[in-house]
Amino acid sequence: MSSSPIAPDQALHRLRQDGFKVEIRDQHLLVHGVPFVTAQRVVRFGTLVCLYLQEGDQITPPNGSGDNHQMWWTEEYPCYPDGTVLDLGSDTATRELLPGLTIRNRFSSKPDLYHVTGYPNHYEKVVYYVRMIQNPAKAIDADVDARNGVITETQSAESVFRYPDTASARASILALSAKLAVQRIVIVGLGGTGAYVLDQVAKTPAGEIHLFDGDIFKSHNAFRSPGAASLAEINAREPKTDYYKRKFDPMRRGIISHPVFLSEHNIQDLSGFDFVFVCVDKDEARALIAKYLVEQGIPFVDTGMNLELIAATNSLIGTARATLVSPTRPETASECLPMGKEDDDVLYRQSIQVADMNAMNAALAVIKWKQLLGFYSDTFRSYELSFAVNFGTISRKPCAQDPDD
CATH class of the missing domain: 3.40.50.720 (NAD(P)-binding Rossmann-like Domain)
Structure with a gap:
């Protein structure tokens, strides 16, 4: 399994233009450096992760990718400034989602605007989750921001596959499949x-x-x-x-x-x-x-x-x-x-x-x-x-x- 350079996509282009530190890895979109508040009311940083499926030359939007409104999170559950937990539809499950990437929580939330149809693109999805997690952190430290202007483009060894393994990505078993690689x-x-x-x-x-x-x-x-x-x-x-x-x-x-x-x-x-x-x-x-x-x-x-x-x-x-x-x-x-x-x-x-x-x-x-x-x-x-x-x-x-x- 391999990572590839950031693919042409309007939503992803907007994230990059806004200064988000984004990475595409194994059919997933990673947003690094998202500030959050811990239960001890300390500001830390984590990574949001969601499916980013490429079918042929096209990027599948969130409302057609199977995860729709879900996001994985690499750190402890984020809180409000007073240390009480946010309501993001938590599903705590620590496991290796991708080779070398461990997630600790999964969120399932969306605003009323997209309640029926789901997020229309990855930009809207990322911005919503970042705002929900980051705003409490900014209340403690106004200088922290996920839009830090750093862009990550990961390129590793070439995959044996000539097109992405979206089946394993959809099933969230890429780390498991790596045992066979x-x-x-x-x-x-x-x-x-x-x-x-x-x-x-x-x-x-x-x-x-x-x-x-x-x-x-x-x-x-x-x-x-x-x-x-x-x-x-x-x-x-x-x-x-x-x-x-x-x-x-x-x-x-x-x-x-x-x-x-x-x-x-x-x-x-x-x-x-x-x-x-x-x-x-x-x-x-x-x-x-x-x-x-x-x-x-x-x-x-x-x-x-x-x-x-x-x-x-x-x-x-x-x-x-x-x-x-x-x-x-x-x-x-x-x-x-x-x-x-x-x-x-x-x-x-x-x-x-x-x-x-x-x-x-x-x-x-x-x-x-x-x-x-x-x-x-x-x-x-x-x-x-x-x-x-x-x-x-x-x-x-x-x-x-x-x-x-």
Whole structure:
């Protein structure tokens, strides 16, 4: 995730012209240096924060951004000169809103003029909140003012995304999503499950996504992968890894194609990565990859799916499985993964695949990855998730004994 220079916007231009110290960071507008009165009747300074969503080349006004009349505040709750608290619709909740930015309160207030329609632009919204918070401070010290004439334009490392992640901004989970940004990950196998893993991981700020698969993209792949391939793309007989890199390139950077199968001759190409999704259809390949990753201490999720046609009912039954193997639980690989042994969970036993089950398998795998990084809570610390389509249930199990248990 990155910050960008202040974008062209009339409301923002007015704030700058008025002398407000404004900053645009991760789809949020920050107004620094706003004076307020503490409960001890002392003047301090804080930062107001609200959504500032850029949809394409347009800035979404507050009344269409999802937060409408809300503002976050980085300091303790502001007061009147006598120390009694202001009425700004307080919602006290200390948390990291953006990477490196902690908020302590959220306000929800608007004047009667905008009671129904909401603030028409960011200028009106900022000015209203600043006036409410600053006026009591000016009663104590007439010289303090949020209009201090200092303009901040933040520019940090370039985002992997080619356009802003407004979804995470709207949900106020940018700081949480940053947990995924440090990752250099690998997806081995771009069949149905691997393709859907890519579809989900590409929408995270993971720094690099490396794709390994030596096969070409064919018509049967088109029917169990995200999106829609054209006839020309199928006829092009393009390597799968090149095809998917090209498909996701309009959205993000950092996808690297490796149009090769992994073998004992190049398995070392997996060295140095943070996480691997193993989505292969041969137990021999799974065993080779799992052994190497365990030796290198690289965490990974192995995916598996077994669908079976029941002749009596002319319907499918089966499961989709995602098993996490981490450096603290390496025995999970030998105890849980089907690697050449007779097991009902052998991947693609009948080579039956359906797009929705591939997508489910990928979702289970990505959820385990995100749980490992703390994006999702993992109350039961399960190391395997499986979905049984005929029962409509998701089960969990810790394959190996947790050393803390």
